Amino acid sequence: MPPRTIKAAIQDALEDLTEKKFKKFCAALLDRRGEPRVKRSSVEGQDYITIAQVLVSTFTESGALRITLELLREIDCSEEAQRLGELPHEPKRISIISISQSIFAHGPSAGASAGRTMSGDRHFVDTHRTALIQRVSTVPPLLDELLDRGIIKQEGYNTIMAQATSQARMRELYTGPLNACGSSGKDIFYKILEKLEPYLISDLRNN
CATH class of the missing domain: 1.10.533.10 (Death Domain, Fas)
Structure with missing residues (x-):
């Protein structure tokens, strides 16, 4: 069947x-x-x-x-x-099983490479900035991991979480810490998104 x-x-x-x-x-x-x-x-x-x-x-x-x-x-x-x-x-x-295997079976270097050069020299998270701001729903756990990995500071975390909606929080993240963290920080951000939002990342990759 x-x-x-x-x-x-x-x-x-x-x-x-x-x-x-x-x-x-x-x-x-x-x-x-x-x-x-x-x-x-x-x-x-x-x-x-x-x-x-x-x-x-x-x-x-x-x-x-x-x-x-x-x-x-x-x-x-x-x-x-x-x-x-x-x-x-x-x-x-495209099946859920193949999506999960594609996302989780690769090591960190493969994930970073896929994210870094999505369109020319633009990083995946920059190319899909608007979609990620609008569609990421797991913002608190995303920020927790970014804080644990040193991409954002506690003050920045508090500022972002003070925003009223997920979209406003993501927008604040982009205009502040993410804008300043460079490609290596964006690679970490991308890999966290792969774990927290696998279906969204797969959808953006394939469209």
Whole structure:
């Protein structure tokens, strides 16, 4: 049997939710602050088939998977998220298993090389600055690791965390510490993103 598409897998995962959990999932989707936002009229009163379609059409297949996993964990459906994340899917000939292997099987030097020269001499994190500012959702753990590795100082950490939204925090990170840390610091930033946001990084690589 061929692997299911991400859309079909998301649809099945949503179908397995209880009515109460499905309503919580839809509410969390509408409350999500990151861009792009979904329209309330596209979500309210819709069934799991329609919601799966909305996710894919709004975020692309790999992005929809990432968002679905995040929202399932947010509403305390960790087991459902784990089952969905472990399933092999095949969107556009790319499976979750191959994405994970591609990201985690390489050593640090391979990750840094892939990030450094995405477009000419521009670093991956510079090339995709706008997308990363808009779409990175794991900002607190990202900042924790940057602080531990000395890329940002405690004062800078506090300044960034004082911002109201994930987008504002990422923007502050870019204009401050990340702008000053050089290529080696950006390599570390990139490798942390590979670990925290594997589906987002894969989506940007392939598009």
